[in-house]
Amino acid sequence: xxxxxxxxxxxxxxxxxxDPILIGLNLDIRDKEFVTLLGPSGCGKTTTxxxxxxxxxxxxxxxFFDGLRINDLPPYKRQVNxxxxxxxxxxxxxxxENVEFGLKLKKLPENERRNRVHEILDLxxxxxxDHRNINQLSGGQQQRVAIARALVNHPRMLLLDEPLxxxxxxxxxxxxxxxKKIQQALxxxxxxxxxxxxxxxxxxxxxxxxxxxxxxxxxxxxDIYNEPKNAFVADFIGESNILDGVMxxxxxxxxxxxxxxxxxxxxxxxxxxxxxxxxxxIRIVDPxxxxxxxxVESVIFKGVHFEMLVEAHGRRWMIHSxxxxxxxxxxxxxxxxxxxxxxxxxEAES
Amino acid sequence: xxxxxxSYVGAVxxxxxxxxxxxxxxxxxxxxxxxxxxxxTFGWYQKLxxxxxxxxxxxxxxIIAVVSSIVATILGTMxxxxxxxxxxxxxxxVMNITYMPVINPEIVTGVSLMLLFVFIKNFGMKFxxxxxxxxxxHITFNVPYVxxxxxxxxxxxxxxxxxxxxxxGCSPLQAFLKVVIPEIMPGIVxxxxxxxxxxxxxxxxxxxxxxxxxxxxxxxxxxxxxRKVSPEINALSAIIFLVVLTVLLIxxxxxxxxxxxxxxxxxxxx
Amino acid sequence: xxxxxxxxxxxxxxxxxxxxxxxxxxYFAVTTPEGxxxxxxxxxxxxYTPVLTRSVWLAFxxxxxxxxxxxxxxxxxxxxxxxGQRSMIMLIMLPMWMNFLLRTYAWMxxxxxxGLINRFLAHFGIGPLNMINTSGAVVLGMVYNYLPFMILxxxxxxxxxxxxxxxxxxxxGCNTRQVVxxxxxxxSVPGISSGVIMVFVPSVSTFIISRMLGGGGNLLIGDLIDLxxxxxxxxxxxxxxxxxxxxxxxxxxxxxxxQFGDEEKGGIL
Numbered sequence: 001x002x003x004x005x006x007x008x009x010x011x012x013x014x015x016x017x018x019d020p021i022l023i024g025l026n027l028d029i030r031d032k033e034f035v036t037l038l039g040p041s042g043c044g045k046t047t048t049x050x051x052x053x054x055x056x057x058x059x060x061x062x063x064f065f066d067g068l069r070i071n072d073l074p075p076y077k078r079q080v081n082x083x084x085x086x087x088x089x090x091x092x093x094x095x096x097e098n099v100e101f102g103l104k105l106k107k108l109p110e111n112e113r114r115n116r117v118h119e120i121l122d123l124x125x126x127x128x129x130d131h132r133n134i135n136q137l138s139g140g141q142q143q144r145v146a147i148a149r150a151l152v153n154h155p156r157m158l159l160l161d162e163p164l165x166x167x168x169x170x171x172x173x174x175x176x177x178x179x180k181k182i183q184q185a186l187x188x189x190x191x192x193x194x195x196x197x198x199x200x201x202x203x204x205x206x207x208x209x210x211x212x213x214x215x216x217x218x219x220x221x222x223d224i225y226n227e228p229k230n231a232f233v234a235d236f237i238g239e240s241n242i243l244d245g246v247m248x249x250x251x252x253x254x255x256x257x258x259x260x261x262x263x264x265x266x267x268x269x270x271x272x273x274x275x276x277x278x279x280x281x282i283r284i285v286d287p288x289x290x291x292x293x294x295x296v297e298s299v300i301f302k303g304v305h306f307e308m309l310v311e312a313h314g315r316r317w318m319i320h321s322x323x324x325x326x327x328x329x330x331x332x333x334x335x336x337x338x339x340x341x342x343x344x345x346x347e348a349e350s
Numbered sequence: 351x352x353x354x355x356x357s358y359v360g361a362v363x364x365x366x367x368x369x370x371x372x373x374x375x376x377x378x379x380x381x382x383x384x385x386x387x388x389x390x391t392f393g394w395y396q397k398l399x400x401x402x403x404x405x406x407x408x409x410x411x412x413i414i415a416v417v418s419s420i421v422a423t424i425l426g427t428m429x430x431x432x433x434x435x436x437x438x439x440x441x442x443x444v445m446n447i448t449y450m451p452v453i454n455p456e457i458v459t460g461v462s463l464m465l466l467f468v469f470i471k472n473f474g475m476k477f478x479x480x481x482x483x484x485x486x487x488h489i490t491f492n493v494p495y496v497x498x499x500x501x502x503x504x505x506x507x508x509x510x511x512x513x514x515x516x517x518x519g520c521s522p523l524q525a526f527l528k529v530v531i532p533e534i535m536p537g538i539v540x541x542x543x544x545x546x547x548x549x550x551x552x553x554x555x556x557x558x559x560x561x562x563x564x565x566x567x568x569x570x571x572x573x574x575x576x577r578k579v580s581p582e583i584n585a586l587s588a589i590i591f592l593v594v595l596t597v598l599l600i601x602x603x604x605x606x607x608x609x610x611x612x613x614x615x616x617x618x619x620x
Numbered sequence: 621x622x623x624x625x626x627x628x629x630x631x632x633x634x635x636x637x638x639x640x641x642x643x644x645x646x647y648f649a650v651t652t653p654e655g656x657x658x659x660x661x662x663x664x665x666x667x668y669t670p671v672l673t674r675s676v677w678l679a680f681x682x683x684x685x686x687x688x689x690x691x692x693x694x695x696x697x698x699x700x701x702x703x704g705q706r707s708m709i710m711l712i713m714l715p716m717w718m719n720f721l722l723r724t725y726a727w728m729x730x731x732x733x734x735g736l737i738n739r740f741l742a743h744f745g746i747g748p749l750n751m752i753n754t755s756g757a758v759v760l761g762m763v764y765n766y767l768p769f770m771i772l773x774x775x776x777x778x779x780x781x782x783x784x785x786x787x788x789x790x791x792x793g794c795n796t797r798q799v800v801x802x803x804x805x806x807x808s809v810p811g812i813s814s815g816v817i818m819v820f821v822p823s824v825s826t827f828i829i830s831r832m833l834g835g836g837g838n839l840l841i842g843d844l845i846d847l848x849x850x851x852x853x854x855x856x857x858x859x860x861x862x863x864x865x866x867x868x869x870x871x872x873x874x875x876x877x878x879q880f881g882d883e884e885k886g887g888i889l
Contacts (some may be wrong), residue, residue: 018748054790055790070688074790074795075790075791076790076795080791081791081792082787082788084784084787085784086784088782088785088787088788090785090789090803090807092806092807101792101802102792105792105793105794105798105802149788149792150791150792155792178715244847273701346658356698358692358693358696359696359697359708362767363711365764365767366715366764366767366768367715368730369723369727369730369764370715370718370723371727372723372726372730372736373726376729382693383734384728384729384732384735386734386739413856425629425630425633428626428627428629429626429629429630429631430627431626432625432626432628432630432631433627444631444634447638448634448638450638450642452868453640453817453821454642455821455822455824455825455826455842455867455870455884456822457826457827457842457845457863458642458825458866458867459641461645461845461849461859461860462635462641462642462644462645463641464865465645465648465856466637466640466641468856469644486637489633489637490633490638493630493634497630501742507626529862530661538792547717551717551719551720553719553720553721553828554828557823557850558850566722567719568719569641571719571721572828575721575724575728575832583722583725586722587718588717590719590722591718594714594718595714598710598713598717602706602707605706606703614670
């Protein structure tokens with residue numbers, strides 16, 4: 001990896017009232033990338049973001065920006081701006097004044113301030129909203145003001161803390177595309193915090209999956225989805241069937257009472273493993289010579305596919321299929337070897 | 351930064367509590383003099399409990415506070431319900447007059463009520479300044495606090511609740527008693543408590559409408575402070591402080607416990 | 621249930637015990653004991669201009685001091701945890717529940733000629749300082765009695781300012797001082813205006829604090845009114861005129877204060 005890192009976190013530990021939030025976290029963020037910190041609530045992703053922003057002082061470890069240690073640099077001196085979770089717009093200022101806020105502090109001349117504010121308001125499609133009061137705006141518009149207010153300062157890096165969390169689904173999708181466009185147009189680094197895996201996969205260049213104050217996996221969306229490192233990542237990224245299995249030899253695993261061919265190697269003989277199978281990778285076949293058979297419990301139409309829960313070998317399997325089977329019907333299931341993902345048990349990892 | 355803010359808070363608290371501490375310490379002082387410590391005694395407490403004037407003033411204060419805050423709560427709750435249903439301009443007028451005793455300096459409220467009672471007396475009605483005038487005055491300055499506590503609760507209340515109750519078979523009166531009243535109960539209770547404590551504590555308004563016969567505790571305290579030396583005041587202060595502290599601690603601990611329970615509930619749901 | 625008639629008893633009460641007495645004050649202020657119309661008493665109030673200015677000045681000074689003490693304190697409290705806030709607010713309110721006569725009396729003990737401070741200073745051969753019966757003592761009494769009235773409204777407005785707004789200001793380049801002047805201050809204006817009113821009104825109209833701590837030389841408006849109604853100078857007409865002037869003064873002060881912010885509370889005037 002070439003050293004075009006804009007931010008590096010080294011052995012960062014953060015406590016809140018004695019509770020450890022981050023434990024020796026290491027992370028490099030490359031310049032001009034769209035990086036997403038993804039994880040369930042309480043996993044430390046927001047704390048990581050706030051450490052970069054300067055709102056959290058790590059108990060131990062170093063924060064580097066462009067190779068310089070910035071641990072002691074206060075937030076207002078960092079070349080970073082933040083879009084806050086609930087926008088944190090100033091209620092006593094109108095749209096224009098909110099966006100202008102940072103420029104005024106930099107003591108820029110008035111006409112330059114005006115030009116830059118209008119330019120950025122155009123970018124977020126808020127032309128003509130200058131004198132609107134903040135609480136007259138819809139959630140989506142407030143969101144845009146918050147983004148404009150941060151971007152107008154030309155930061156090297158934009159931190160976004162679940163910025164779309166308060167919007168409805170349709171608006172979220174629109175904003176996701178727009179944010180990605182803005183990031184590419186401005187060519188700056190975005191660090192984006194979310195607990196929504198779909199959001200992370202659609203927008204990011206790099207996804208950082210976190211849990212319990214630790215980073216579990218860093219990779220492209222494709223890597224993370226197709227090659228999850230462990231059952232937690234697999235389960236968190238998309239829906240998965242996670243089964244207990246035993247490795248017999250390289251490329252042979254037993255689960256659900258049968259031996260299956262797979263493509264994973266390098267596990268111990270008779271090692272107990274997690275077997276992960278995506279619901280869309282299970283094919284419905286004739287039960288007669290199928291490796292797995294079961295009874296359909298329920299069927300939900302999901303638009304593109306049907307989601308079925310199937311009772312087989314003492315557990316529920318989730319299947320996504322374009323075929324619709326009636327509840328109660330007896331079906332067979334089949335999986336290709338390369339769709340069977342074998343992972344070390346989580347406990348064994350640490 | 352942390353130690354700076356801690357010591358700042360400490361300094362302000364010291365300023366607030368030092369005088370009270372002085373009062374309490376000197377309530378155990380043998381000498382009548384306020385400045386010098388001459389020895390420990392419980393004497394002033396004994397004197398206090400045998401002081402007929404103080405005991406009867408205390409009883410008066412309690413009676414007046416209970417009666418006036420109960421009447422004010424009933425009157426104010428009814429008023430709030432009516433006011434919340436008034437037309438906008440009417441509500442504006444009524445609320446502005448209601449705010450008068452809250453905004454006006456107490457001394458103005460006091461002398462205005464005194465003038466009223468004098469005026470009525472001059473018209474030949476027979477009554478003396480005392481219990482009656484005190485209770486009337488206390489109700490008057492208490493009602494606004496009840497209204498101001500109940501009105502927001504009425505506004506927060508979902509207006510369809512009342513209709514839902516009727517839809518489910520309540521008569522309007524039943525709907526009112528079973529749905530509206532329980533819903534605004536927190537406001538009524540806090541209004542009552544506020545009225546009660548204001549009534550207990552009031553000096554200025556009582557001062558203008560009390561007579562020679564029935565005095566309240568603050569009025570007796572006032573006359574005691576005018577006599578140069580009266581260490582019973584110290585003893586009384588200590589007792590009042592202790593009572594207030596106990597009440598506040600109980601209320602506070604209760605709140606804290608309820609909050610913890612709520613949090614536990616929220617967590618259980620998550 | 622006819623919801624309007626339910627408030628009838630209160631409306632009657634309001635007219636008799638709130639409206640009528642205030643009208644009586646106005647009536648007394650502009651009539652002689654014989655009942656003829658006169659402006660004599662109102663113009664007589666002009667003779668007491670020094671007392672009026674002293675009252676307004678001392679109340680103003682006390683209000684400013686209260687604000688300076690309370691503002692940082694309210695902010696510190698508002699950033700504490702839930703339990704920390706609750707116990708701090710309890711500690712602030714506790715002295716308020718003591719009757720203010722007792723609290724003022726305590727300062728007599730401390731400030732007087734052979735009071736605690738002077739006795740303490742005497743050990744070092746200093747004094748006795750003349751502290752009681754000065755306007756300084758009156759201001760001290762006002763600040764002491766009414767400080768919580770400034771802290772509480774400031775606290776309740778500041779607790780509503782989320783940390784994220786302060787962080788957003790820092791993020792956009794505010795240093796600590798700029799955070800205060802550009803964000804905290806403008807946002808706490810409603811709390812400031814109600815705190816100012818809640819300290820200024822009782823300060824400007826007090827007669828107890830001036831009597832107990834100010835001696836004879838620091839007469840305030842409240843003392844004047846008291847003298848006309850229950851004192852030796854018995855003259856309810858003049859007293860009403862002064863009370864009327866006081867009311868006007870306070871309404872003026874409130875309308876000035878309400879100019880700043882406080883849009884949400886439309887109810888007050």
